Amino acid sequence: MCSREKSLSVQQLIEGQEMLVLELVLIVVLQFEGNRGGELHLYHRSGDDVVLTCNSPSSSYSCSNVTWFYSTDTRSASLSEVQNGKVDQSSPRAARLNVDSNCSLIINNITAEDAGAYACRFGSGTTFDGIVLLSVLTISPSPPGADPTKDEDFTLQCSLVRFSELGPCPEKSLLWVDETGSELLGEGVGFKSGGQTGCDTYINVKLQSSSNRRYTCQFVEGDTVKVEAHYTPVFKVIRGEGVHIYHRAGDDAVLSCKRPSSSRSCSAVDWFYTTAENMERQHEVHGGKVQSSARAARLRLDNNCSLIINNISAEDAGRYTCQLWDGGRFDTDVHLNMMSISPSPPGADPTKDGDFTLQCSLERSRGLGPCPEKSLLWVDETGSELLGEGVGFKSRGQTGCYSDLTVKLQRSSNRTYTCQFVEGNIMKIEAHYPPVFKASTDWSPLSFIMMTLRITALILMVGITVGIIRTRGSKKPQKDINVHDAVDDDPVDYENDEERSAATFC
Template sequence: MTPLELILILVLQFEGISGVIHFYYKPGDDAILSCDGVSSSDRVCSRVNWLYNRDLSQTFDLVQNGNVVKNSQARAARMSLDTNCSLVINITAEDAGYYTCRLSSKLDSAVLLSIITILPSPPDADPKTDGNVTLECSLLRFRSLGCRPNSIRWVNETGTVLLGEGVGYEFMGQTNCVSVLTVKRQSGHNRRYTCQVVERNKVQIEAHYTPDFTEGTSDDEPDKSNTDWSPLDYAMLTLRIAGLLLITVIVVLLIKGRGNKTPPDENNVHDDGDEVNYENVEATSAAT
C-alpha cells in the first residue's frame, strides 16, 4: 500500500478534519456533488475533472475537461455538470464511493457519497400477506470506511427507537453497515418503520418502509377484492334467483288470468220501451 493510500484512509476515518464533504442520498434521488474552489473564470468547466473510487484498487475518470466520459461505465448516462461544475447524478446503489473534483493547478476537492437502502428479505416475498418480514437497512459507502456500532437505528411511526424485542417487531442487531429488523405484517395494522443513519450525533438521512397489504383489508372487514365465494354465498345467490323466478311466474299468471275473463253477454239486457230488464243476475254474480 502506497503512502498516499494510507493517508487517504486516515483522512476518511477521521471525518470532517480534511475538508471531505459528506453527502447522503437514497436511490432515485438527484445528487449534486459540489466542486470547491471553482471561481467565476472556471464556470465553463473546461479545466474541471471528476474521478471516482469505490475502493482504493481502481480510479475511474468520470469527467475530463468539463465533458462526461462516455465510457465511464453505465453511470455516464445518469451524469451531467451544472453551471457551477458540480457533478449531478441520478442515484443508484452502485454510485456510493469517493469522488474527487480536480482543477488544474489547484488542490483536489473530495466528496464522500453514502447511500441508504431498505430491502425486505427475501426481496421477492409477497408484500400482501400476513406473516413476518425481515427488513435490511444498508448504508452503502466507500469500502474502506465502516460504520460505528448503533449508528444505524430503527424507529416506528411515533419516533420510538426499536431495540430488542417488542410488540410486532424484533431488532436483530447491526453488523458493520447493515441493520436488521424483523416485523410482523398484519392486515389492518399498516405501521411505518424508519431506518435512520446517525453520525456526529445527528440524523444524516432516513428511509421509510410501510408494509403493503391488499387494498381495503382490515381485521373486522373482509377483503372485498377477494373473488373466492363460500358455499353460503352460493346458497344465498341461488335463493335470490329462485325468488326472482317465482315472482315472475306469479305476475305472468295474473296477467294471463285477467286476459281470459268473459265480457258480459249483451243478450242478457232487454230494452222494453222505458223499462230495462236484467236477467241472470244471480248467474252473473256467481260468475263474478
C-alpha cells in the same frame, strides 16, 4: 511523419503518466486521516438525486477544464467520470450523470453502487479542488426477492453503503423506529429487531392490521440523524366493485362496507372521503372511530361498519372508500350522488313573482365526469315529461349535471314539478318541488270580530245539538199495564185495580 507519430506517442505517454499520478494522489489523499480536512460527507437515500460540489479556484475557470474521479476504495483504481467538463459516455451510469453550471457533478436516482469517494480537479494540476464522500442508505425486504404480501411475516434489511476506507459503522448508529418515532428494540408487538452488524441491520415484521404502519431506519452520528429511510409494507389489496347510491338533499345515507365473513369487529375499519370538488382524500373514520371534522356530528358507524351520514347536503357528495384490514386489505368504493331541486338563483322567492326558475342539480364524484346527455328530466304530477315550452312551464334543457325549468304560478294545490335522473331506462333518483303560495295575513278589526262571532256561533250550534241528542236518549217508552189473554177467541181483560192488593182466579 515518423517524428510526428513519435511526438504524439510521447504526449500520450505523458498524459497517461499524469493520470496515473492523479489516481495515486487520490488514493493517498483518501488513505490518510490527516489529509481529510476538506472532505464533504453526504448522506442520501437510494433513489435520491445528488449534487456533488467542486470548489472552483477562481471565477475565471471554465467547467470545460473540470475532471471528476470516482473510487469505491483505496485498493482499486479511480475512474474518470467527467473529462474536460463532459461526461464520459463509456461509464455504465453516464445516462444518470450531468455537470451543472457550477461544475458540480449531478447523479440522478442514486443506488448503493454510487456510494464512494468523488474528487474534482480544475486544469492540469495535481491537486484536487473538492473531495466528496457519498454514503447511501437502503431499506428493502430481505432476501431481495421476498414478497411481504404473501407471508405472515417478513424481514427488512437496512444498509449504509459508503467508502470502504471509512470502516464499519459505529455501534448502535443504525436504529429502527416506528411511525410515532419510538425506537424498536428487541422484540415487541409486530416486530423483532435483529440488531446491527457492521453497516447492516435487520428487523422481522409481522403483518399488522393498520394502514399507518411504517418502519424507519436511521443512521445516527452522535445525536444527529444524518439520513433515514422509510418502508411502508405493501399489503395485498382486494378492491370490490364500486357502488353508486343516490339520495336527495336532507336524506340519511347509509354507505355499506363489504367485509369478509371472518371479520367481526369494526375496529379494523377506516373510511376515507374524496370530495366532489378535488381529489384530496380526507380520513373520516380511523379504527372504527369517527375523526374530528366539521361534519363529525352527522357521522356514525352501525354494527355492520357501514358509514351513516345524517341530513346530507351537496358537500357530502363524492367517493367514499371503506378500508378493512383482515390479513390483507379490502377496499370498497361507494359513490354518493346527491340530487337537489330549488329556486334559482338560491335567493329567489317564488311567492312574489308571476313565474320563477327551478334548478335541478346532481352532485357526484369528480372522477365520474358530467351527467350523460338527457339524463335529467322534468315531469309534472301526472308523470308527463315537460319538454320545450308549454302551459305554465318552459324547459331550458340540461347542461352537465344541471337542468332549469321556468314555471308560472298556477293556483292549483296539485301542481308538482319533479326532476328525475335516468340512467339507461332506469330512474336512479327523483326530487319533487311543489310551489308555495303566499297566504294573506292582513286582518282588519271588523274581520277579526266577524271571525270571532262565527266561531262562537259554531260552538253554540254544536252545544245545542249535543243537548238535544242527550235529551232524546233519556226518555223511556211507557209500560202497557193491561194484560191481554185469549180463551176461545174471546178476549178477556184484567185491569189492575190499584185499591186491591191481589186478584184471585177461579
